[in-house]
Amino acid sequence: MKLSGKVAVVTGAAQGLGRGFTEAMLQQGAKVALLDIKVLDGRKTTKELASQHGQDKVLFLPCDVTDKGQMESAFQQVLRHFGQLDVVVNNAGVSEHGNWEMVLDVNLRSVIHGTLLGLDHMSREKGGAGGLIINIASMAGLLPMFHGPVYAATKHGVVGLSRSYGTPFHFALTGVRVCAMCPTMADTPIQPPRVASTPEEQLKADAHWAYVDNQGGLLQVSEVVDGFLQLVADDSKNGAVMRITKQKGVDYQPYGGGGQGVPYASRNTRSKL
Numbered sequence: 681m682k683l684s685g686k687v688a689v690v691t692g693a694a695q696g697l698g699r700g701f702t703e704a705m706l707q708q709g710a711k712v713a714l715l716d717i718k719v720l721d722g723r724k725t726t727k728e729l730a731s732q733h734g735q736d737k738v739l740f741l742p743c744d745v746t747d748k749g750q751m752e753s754a755f756q757q758v759l760r761h762f763g764q765l766d767v768v769v770n771n772a773g774v775s776e777h778g779n780w781e782m783v784l785d786v787n788l789r790s791v792i793h794g795t796l797l798g799l800d801h802m803s804r805e806k807g808g809a810g811g812l813i814i815n816i817a818s819m820a821g822l823l824p825m826f827h828g829p830v831y832a833a834t835k836h837g838v839v840g841l842s843r844s845y846g847t848p849f850h851f852a853l854t855g856v857r858v859c860a861m862c863p864t865m866a867d868t869p870i871q872p873p874r875v876a877s878t879p880e881e882q883l884k885a886d887a888h889w890a891y892v893d894n895q896g897g898l899l900q901v902s903e904v905v906d907g908f909l910q911l912v913a914d915d916s917k918n919g920a921v922m923r924i925t926k927q928k929g930v931d932y933q934p935y936g937g938g939g940q941g942v943p944y945a946s947r948n949t950r951s952k953l
């Protein structure tokens with residue numbers, strides 16, 4: 681997809697990877713709605729981006745992605761403000777912590793909801809013009825993560841969701857590509873500090889950073905953004921799971937069975953269901 685003249689929604693856009701994706705799309709001529717629960721950071725980021733790219737190119741909407749009403753209202757506001765929607769980036773995420781239900785709600789339930797809303801508004805079968813949904817999973821969606829089992833479970837879910845909506849069965853009706861991205865650890869505020877405040881936290885931090893160092897360190901945001909732009913540009917990629925690692929750079933998770941590893945289901949198949 682060429683981004684010039686397109687409209688995108690990015691969740692969790694106030695900082696980190698979401699900010700990087702937003703900035704890259706603005707540079708390529710898109711308009712972007714930034715959604716985030718961090719209102720002050722979101723406003724500050726939006727102001728900075730507006731000064732570089734133009735006030736009419738950005739819109740900040742305070743939104744807790746786990747609140748279904750707030751998400752629905754945010755998508756409506758984007759359509760009212762920009763008049764169209766072409767790209768949805770379900771990026772908001774949290775690392776593993778004590779509240780496992782919240783990790784599930786932010787990292788998986790909201791991504792399912794954002795995907796369904798994107799499909800509702802962009803699907804050709806519902807009068808839309810088609811489009812693109814990119815769900816930000818993680819290498820923890822493909823591999824186990826010993827210090828983040830719930831996080832890994834949510835990211836495996838995001839990969840399964842994206843591969844399933846990214847089948848020809850759905851694309852034939854929706855015209856919406858759905859893909860997932862799986863970067864390894866990247867240098868954003870989600871990373872814990874190397875020095876913790878309690879001995880117990882320090883043990884966890886040491887284990888985390890040993891794991892990161894063992895992978896060759898953190899990815900830079902720009903490395904993940906480069907992969908993101910490749911995925912946006914390549915219209916042949918649907919149901920694709922992009923990996924980004926220090927070792928191999930950008931590549932795709934191979935699946936058996938003719939690319940997607942699933943039986944092909946055509947429009948005819950669907951009409952018989």
Ligand SMILES: NC(=O)c1ccc[n+]([C@@H]2O[C@H](COP(=O)([O-])OP(=O)(O)OC[C@H]3O[C@@H](n4cnc5c(N)ncnc54)[C@H](O)[C@@H]3O)[C@@H](O)[C@H]2O)c1
Nearest residue numbers: 692696697716717744745771772773818865866868869870
């Ligand atoms: N940084 C990494 O190592 C890494 C690696 C692979 C995948 N990821 C994934 O990339 C995505 C972005 O992470 P990041 O590294 O930029 O982290 P980050 O913490 O810098 O940014 C996450 C953003 O999501 C927002 N957010 C969190 N909960 C929210 C909610 N309920 N509603 C709305 N917004 C909410 C935060 O306010 C923040 O702005 C996440 O899904 C993360 O799991 C990160």
Ligand SMILES: CC/C=C\C[C@H](O)/C=C/C=C\C=C\C=C\[C@@H](O)[C@@H](O)C/C=C\CCC(=O)O
Nearest residue numbers: 775818819820825864865870871872895925927
């Ligand atoms: C605070 C934590 C925040 C975010 C965590 C991030 O999303 C999690 C990443 C989790 C796992 C990373 C795994 C990295 C593995 C690499 O060392 C390497 O083994 C992967 C290399 C290649 C994989 C592809 C292949 O099989 O060839």
